[in-house]
Structure formats: C-alpha cells, structure tokens
Amino acid sequence: MKILKTLFSKPVEAVDLLQQISKRAEDLTPEEQAKSFVSIRRIDGALKSRDSRIIFGRRGTGKTHILSYVANTVTAKGDLAISIDLRTLGSNNSIYSDRNLDAGARATRLVRDLISTVHEKLLERITDPRSKYGGKAIEHSLDKLANCVKTILISETQQVRRQTASDRSVKAELKGSGQISPTTAKAKASAGLSASYDDHNKDEVTVNGEPRLSVNMGDAASALTDIAQHIDGRIWLLLDEWSSLPEDLQPYLADFVRRAILPIQNISVVIAAIEFRSIFRIDFDNYRVGFELGSDISADINLDDYFVYDVSAQTAVDFFKSLLFQHLEAFAGDQGLKESSPSQVVNSIFSQDRVFAELVRASEGVARDFINILQLAAMRSDQTKISMNEIRTAAKDWFERDKQRNLDTNKFAQSLLHWIRDEVIDRKRARAFLLRTDTSDPTIEFLFDERMLHIARRSYSAQDEPGVRYQVWKVDYGCYVDLINTVKSPTGFLFEGMEISDTGNIEVPDDDYRSVRRAVLELRDFYESSGFS
Numbered sequence: 334m335k336i337l338k339t340l341f342s343k344p345v346e347a348v349d350l351l352q353q354i355s356k357r358a359e360d361l362t363p364e365e366q367a368k369s370f371v372s373i374r375r376i377d378g379a380l381k382s383r384d385s386r387i388i389f390g391r392r393g394t395g396k397t398h399i400l401s402y403v404a405n406t407v408t409a410k411g412d413l414a415i416s417i418d419l420r421t422l423g424s425n426n427s428i429y430s431d432r433n434l435d436a437g438a439r440a441t442r443l444v445r446d447l448i449s450t451v452h453e454k455l456l457e458r459i460t461d462p463r464s465k466y467g468g469k470a471i472e473h474s475l476d477k478l479a480n481c482v483k484t485i486l487i488s489e490t491q492q493v494r495r496q497t498a499s500d501r502s503v504k505a506e507l508k509g510s511g512q513i514s515p516t517t518a519k520a521k522a523s524a525g526l527s528a529s530y531d532d533h534n535k536d537e538v539t540v541n542g543e544p545r546l547s548v549n550m551g552d553a554a555s556a557l558t559d560i561a562q563h564i565d566g567r568i569w570l571l572l573d574e575w576s577s578l579p580e581d582l583q584p585y586l587a588d589f590v591r592r593a594i595l596p597i598q599n600i601s602v603v604i605a606a607i608e609f610r611s612i613f614r615i616d617f618d619n620y621r622v623g624f625e626l627g628s629d630i631s632a633d634i635n636l637d638d639y640f641v642y643d644v645s646a647q648t649a650v651d652f653f654k655s656l657l658f659q660h661l662e663a664f665a666g667d668q669g670l671k672e673s674s675p676s677q678v679v680n681s682i683f684s685q686d687r688v689f690a691e692l693v694r695a696s697e698g699v700a701r702d703f704i705n706i707l708q709l710a711a712m713r714s715d716q717t718k719i720s721m722n723e724i725r726t727a728a729k730d731w732f733e734r735d736k737q738r739n740l741d742t743n744k745f746a747q748s749l750l751h752w753i754r755d756e757v758i759d760r761k762r763a764r765a766f767l768l769r770t771d772t773s774d775p776t777i778e779f780l781f782d783e784r785m786l787h788i789a790r791r792s793y794s795a796q797d798e799p800g801v802r803y804q805v806w807k808v809d810y811g812c813y814v815d816l817i818n819t820v821k822s823p824t825g826f827l828f829e830g831m832e833i834s835d836t837g838n839i840e841v842p843d844d845d846y847r848s849v850r851r852a853v854l855e856l857r858d859f860y861e862s863s864g865f866s
Contacts, residue, residue: 344671347678351711353664354704370402371655376634381406383567385595385602387575387613387626390636391784393701396605399636400571403603412566413466415454420577422446440585443578445482447586448553451570452478455560466564474559481552554593561599568600575606584615584623591624608635609778637788640698643764643807643826644789646690653693653703654679660704682711684718691721695728695810697787706731725814732811739783745863746776750785750812752859757823758813764823765789766854767803774856777806785809795849803853827852 379386380403390396404414422443434442456475459466561568578586594600614623626632640649654675661678662670672678683689692710696703709727710719740747757766768777770792780786790805805827816822828851 344669345665346671347661347681348711350661350664350670351682352708354660354708370398371652371659372402373639373652375639379634383601384631386631386634387604387606387611388634388636389606389608389611389632391607391699391782393699393784394636395700396636397573398700400573400603400605403569404571407567407569410566412569413455413458413564414569414571415451415458416571417447417450417454417573419447419572419574422450422578436581436585439579440582443582443586444589447589448478448482451557468563471560471563474556474563478553478556478560481549481556550589550593553589554597557594557600558597561597564599566599570594570600570602572602572604575604576610580610580612583612587613587623591629595624595629602630604630607782608637609782637698638791640693641787641789641807642690642694642696642698646693649693649698650690653696653700654689656700656703657707682719684720688719688721688724691724692719695724695814697784697807697810699784702731702735702784705735725817728811729814732809732814736783736785736809736811740785743776743779746779746783748863749776749859750780752862753786753808753854754812756854757808758816759821761828761851762821762824763826763828763852764813765805765807765826765852767793767827767849767852768806768854768856770802770804772804772856777856781806785812798849803849806854 380399388396388399400416404416408414452475455478458464459471459475575583590602594602612623614621614625624630640652642649658670658672658675658678661672670678672681679686679689683692692703692707695706706724706727707719709730710723713723713727714720740750753766757763768774777786781788785808787807787809788804789807793803793805794801795803813823827849
C-alpha cells in the first residue's frame with residue numbers, strides 16, 4: 334500500500350511545505366531528525382570518535398540535532414545510546430532548584446536524579462524484547478546501580494533543657510549523625526532522654542534528626558563499569574541542555590561525571606551546552622570540583638564558530654541550502670518533493686539567489702533563526718516568490734519578537750546594545766568590532782547568549798601589536814537591518830570600506846595599527862558615560 338501511495342500521489346512543491354518545518358529538533362520524530370540532519374564536514378569525524386566531549390552552541394544552533402545524529406550513528410554500529418534531556422530531571426520529592434536547601438543537598442539530589450534516569454533508560458533498553466542484552470549478571474549490575482542512591486543519612490540535633498528549682502532553663506546544641514534504611518526516608522528520627530542529677534536540677538534531652546539523601550559514588554562507578562562490561566560495544570551517554578541546570582550545581586554534576594563515568598573505558602559522554610551559561614569547575618584552596626576542559630574532557634566543537642555569512646559566505650550558503658532541502662524532503666514524506674536538488678528548491682522559493690544569500694546573512698549562522706525568518710517572509714510573500722524586501726522585513730520582525738523582547742528584562746544590556754549600535758554602525762559604518770581576548774564582560778556575554786552579538790573570530794592579532802590578541806564580534810543583522818539603504822547603512826566589516834575575503838580571512842590595509850585601533854570597542858567609555866567605573 335505504501336508503494337502504491339507513493340506511485341500515484343503527486344509530489345509536493347517546496348513552497349507548500351515551508352510552514353510545516355519544525356523550529357525545534359525535539360519536535361521531530363527520530364526518522365525526521367535523521368532525514369533532515371545536514372552533516373558538517375569539518376566536525377563529522379570528531380562526532381564519530383569515541384572521545385568524550387562537550388559541544389558548545391547557543392540556542393537554535395543545532396546541538397539537539399547533532400546529539401540525535403550521534404545516537405543514530407552509534408546505534409547503527411551496534412552501540413547503546415542513552416539520551417537524556419537534563420531539563421526533565423527532578424521530581425516532586427527531588428527539586429534541586431529549591432533555594433531553601435543548601436548547595437550540598439541540592440547537588441546530591443541532582444546526581445541521584447541523573448543516576449536514576451540512567452538506570453531507568455538502561456533498564457528500558459535491556460528489557461526490550463528486541464534487545465540483544467540480558468541475563469542475571471547485567472540485571473544484578475542494574476540493581477546495584479539502583480541501590481547506590483538509596484543511602485539516607487540522619488543529621489541529629491540535640492537540644493538540652495535544664496530545669497532548676499527556680500524553673501530556669503539553659504539551652505545547648507550538640508551534633509551527631511546516624512543512618513536509616515530507605516523505607517524510613519520520609520520520617521524524622523527522634524528520641525527522648527531524661528536524667529536527674531539532684532532534687533533541684535533536671536536535664537531533658539530531645540534528639541531531632543532531618544533525613545539527608547546521599548550517593549555512594551564508588552558503588553555507582555562500580556555498577557556502571559559492570560554494566561559496560563556486559564554490553565557488546567560502547568555505551569554513549571548523551572546529555573542535552575546542560576545549561577538549563579542551576580549554574581552553582583553544574584560543577585558538582587561534572588565532578589560526578591569525571592569521577593564515576595569518564596574513567597570507564599567503554600562509556601563515552603557527549604554534553605551539549607551553551608558556552609557562557611556553563612560552569613564545569615570550581616577551584617577551592619586545596620582541591621577542585623568538576624572537570625577541566627581539554628584534559629578531562631574535550632571541548633573542541635563550538636557551533637557558534639560555523640556558518641556566519643560574513644565570515645565564510647559560500648560555506649554558509651551551501652550549508653543552509655542543504656538544510657532547507659533536507660528539511661523539506663523530510664516533511665514531504667511518502668509523497669516526495671517536486672524539486673530534486675537544493676538549488677531547485679532555492680529557485681522555486683526565492684526571486685533571486687542573492688535573496689536567499691540575504692536570508693543566510695540575516696540568520697547569523699543560527700538554524701532556528703533561519704527557519705523563523707524564512708517562515709515569516711513566506712507568509713508575507715502571499716504565494717509569490719520571496720523578495721529581498723520580505724527577507725529584511727521578516728528579519729526585523731523576528732528580531733523584535735524573539736530577541737528584543739528579552740532585552741525588556743535587562744535594561745542595562747539594552748543600553749549597551751544601543752550604545753554599540755551607535756558606536757559601531759552609526760559612527761564607524763561597520764558591522765563588527767574588536768574586543769581584547771582578556772576582556773570579560775557579563776553583559777556582552779548576555780547579548781551573545783541572546784544572539785544579538787556574534788563571534789566572528791575568536792583570535793585575531795594586528796601586525797603592529799605583537800602579543801595583543803582580539804576577538805572579532807559582529808552585530809546581529811536584525812539590529813541594523815532598518816538602516817540598510819539609508820545614509821547610516823554599514824559599508825564595511827570592521828571599518829568603512831573593509832570586507833572579508835572569500836576564504837573568510839580578515840584582510841587589513843597597510844596602515845594596520847591605525848585601522849585596528851579604529852575597530853576596537855572601548856567598553857570603559859560606555860561604563861563611564863553610564864555612571865559606572
């Protein structure tokens with residue numbers, strides 16, 4: 334029936350499917366995720382390697398899609414993939430975001446939730462009737478993993494009340510600890526003691542204890558090692574949405590991963606995170622908590638470094654052509670897509686190739702922004718091919734709907750963005766600026782997280798300033814699109830008249846130092862003008 338339906342159904346035109354493209358990878362079925370994924374040649378080999386790693390990228394850059402690709406790839410090889418969305422951790426009895434609890438208690442609950450989720454997913458996969466795994470040995474190891482989170486400690490507080498003939502009372506506190514079984518986890522431990530020393534003095538001691546959860550990290554590591562030994566292949570632990578966790582707890586979860594999981598030879602860990610919203614390590618006087626990037630776990634993939642049009646135009650255009658084509662093919666389903674190539678799709682939807690290129694420029698390398706701007710422009714086109722004006726109007730609308738709205742809750746960041754627009758675009762007629770690499774500014778990082786600023790180059794040096802390195806930052810297209818075709822339209826990248834070469838290199842004129850100095854943004858000028866030093 335499926336074959337007959339395919340033979341006699343009419344292929345769907347690309348333009349009719351534009352509004353059906355899902356904006357979020359988690360809304361796609363596994364089959365749609367596999368069909369719509371566009372391989373990134375420069376990182377494809379790294380994704381298939383067995384090394385544990387962190388994949389950085391802001392919201393909408395494709396982290397979830399990449400984890401799905403990794404899961405499909407390793408599963409096809411016979412490995413076992415465990416995918417966990419960290420936003421879903423927690424339960425009514427285990428709310429680690431409760432600020433009324435101390436950090437230690439919250440971190441313990443977070444680790445317990447992760448172990449419990451790993452156990453549930455492993456149990457689900459291993460007990461599946463189609464599973465090739467099973468047997469008493471692996472079941473025993475699973476039970477061991479489940480039991481390692483069931484230790485409950487009691488922290489006791491002793492309150493002493495002394496009664497004298499005049500009925501005076503004195504209070505003191507002593508501390509101790511004890512342990513009970515999981516079945517009494519919800520009960521407070523309490524005991525009473527009464528002792529008389531003479532006719533006029535009487536001591537009454539009441540012991541109250543609050544149950545505290547605990548994790549046996551050694552047992553967890555041992556159980557996971559046993560499970561990995563019974564798996565034919567590797568276990569891939571794929572942790573998505575790391576940055577959704579409270580930042581003060583992230584190093585503690587990282588420390589558990591470092592101690593209990595990374596040393597296991599047959600387990601690979603892949604974490605998807607937002608760069609400036611992730612804390613993987615805290616250093617104390619004599620020890621550290623968490624893992625060190627580079628030595629404990631690789632951090633060599635950053636999706637924010639790819640597909641910005643102003644950095645590598647042709648690479649960006651080719652990638653988004655393939656992304657659009659494969660998404661449309663996935664949603665065409667059994668009917669099939671009328672257009673048979675990415676170029677045919679672009680020709681059928683856009684009035685000119687440069688209109689599609691402008692859409693790529695407007696998306697600033699973020700796939701979700703690309704899809705949203707495209708769908709807004711398609712609604713405006715009213716069944717005709719999308720024009721340049723519709724792309725620019727849609728980009729402005731998307732900036733105001735999605736990004737500008739986030740500034741309403743951060744007036745200081747709003748002021749800084751307006752100041753950058755005045756300094757860079759209005760005064761210097763440029764789209765980008767330089768900041769020294771040793772500059773750390775939380776407001777700049779906030780604007781980067783919210784996709785209002787973009788990093789075009791992580792390291793750039795001027796010939797006449799040896800040893801001084803800069804990062805190249807770019808202002809979001811939506812921030813200046815309303816200035817295009819006006820007297821304030823930017824006419825260069827870092828300064829007026831300057832563009833990027835076809836290879837993505839920044840070509841600076843002979844007066845290198847003066848040119849670079851013109852492109853440097855001095856944040857202290859903003860803070861001084863704003864009343865901050």
